[in-house]
Amino acid sequence: MNKLQAMEVFVQVVDAGGFTRAAENMKLPKATVSTLVQALESTLSAKLLNRTTRHVSVTAEGAAYYDRCLRILSAVRDAEDNLTQNRTSPAGRLRVDAPTWLASEVIIPALPDFFAAYPTIRLELGCSDRQVDLVEEGVDCAIRGGRQLADSRLVARRVGTMHYMTCASPDYLARHGRPLHPDELAQHACVNYFSARTGEVFDWYFARDGERIQIGLSSHIALNDSFAYTAAGLAGLGIVQMADVLMTPMINDGRLIPILEGWDNAPLPIYVMYPHHRHLPAKLRVFLDWTMQLFSNHPTLR
Known part of the structure; x- marks a missing residue:
């Protein structure tokens, strides 16, 4: 058993709330995902997950092990990034979601500059006014506006203001x-x-x-x-x-x-949101920094 792979699979199952979604996110057969978690439990002599026909939940021991897995996997990826970031530019598929109007009016017109700086990033930009579930749908980050964006699974970084x-x-x-x-x-x-x-x-x-x-x-x-x-x-x-x-x-x-000029229409903050427990890959880090700069230079959204 590849211990690091098994740990990553276990984390994905917990995040996704089930084996099927985790297998889809990792592009692995469901049987492989299940086998790796079972092997991990056997090696540890501990039950990490409670399984029913409809739902998977983490046990108390599994929750403690999950937190340690996150730290270990993050440290491994940080080490890999530190070795490669001076030799390679950020690369790979990046899934981002944004409101339709914000994508069309602000983000897309500025993307030529982004791709000039990071030509090896493949951006998948979901454009809708529907609020996606980042963890469930495998989205790396979302740009959202609103008064209450409480979600304990997400980090919210304020980038601008909507008037x-x-x-x-x-x-x-x-x-x-x-x-x-x-x-x-x-x-x-x-x-x-x-x-x-x-x-x-x-x-x-x-x-x-x-x-x-x-x-x-x-x-x-x-x-x-x-x-x-x-x-x-x-x-x-x-x-x-x-x-x-x-x-x-x-x-x-x-x-x-x-009309009704002189009345302030309650400006709303704009956030970039991403899962807080995930390692922050270089491709996401540079997109977050670019978004911060984009909004800070915008005449009406900064």
Whole structure:
């Protein structure tokens, strides 16, 4: 038995919550994964996992051994990286997930510079407004915005801030008039945004001179994709509230008009998130550093 391989397989089974997902993530036969864990248990004379037909959970002894495995595997990989980083550039497949609008408007336009610096990295960029499960889906890191991103399995590194604008199309304002206070939005058609993961319809936020308003608005339409959401605003379906980096070009060319100016729309932090217990490979480390630099230089997101 290759002890290091068996330890890595055991860690993957714990992370994935089962043998099937771990085998898929490691591209190994399920039988090989199961055999390696059983051999590890036999060598240690300890039961590391509780197995049922539907679920795998770690035992108390397994949890303690898991923590030690993480440290050992991390030390081995650090040693390997230290030997190779001066001879080779970061390389390999890197899976990243980001909201559609952020990927399209900020990340993708800057990628030529990234690939010029790291030509041997193969980036797989998932673009959607759905919040992926990084551990379950084998994603190396995700860029997310929000007020509460608590997940004990993840490290969250803040890279920027999203500022929001409230807008409407010229056609809508010509037909319905311009609200002068957030309280007047209840008398208007508003386009809501809902979570693709939970179905929750997001509230609208406003603040000015110490006054804070959080309101839930009824609407004829709610969407869960940022580009579809802005398309609804452009079509005159109602008032919209979205990140200014997405809205500004449409305002500059007159397709949308900002309203309720002077009201702060509760800016949200942007994070890069990645599993905290995993070794940080060079390809992920350079992407994190590049992302930090990208956002710090952006005029509206820094």
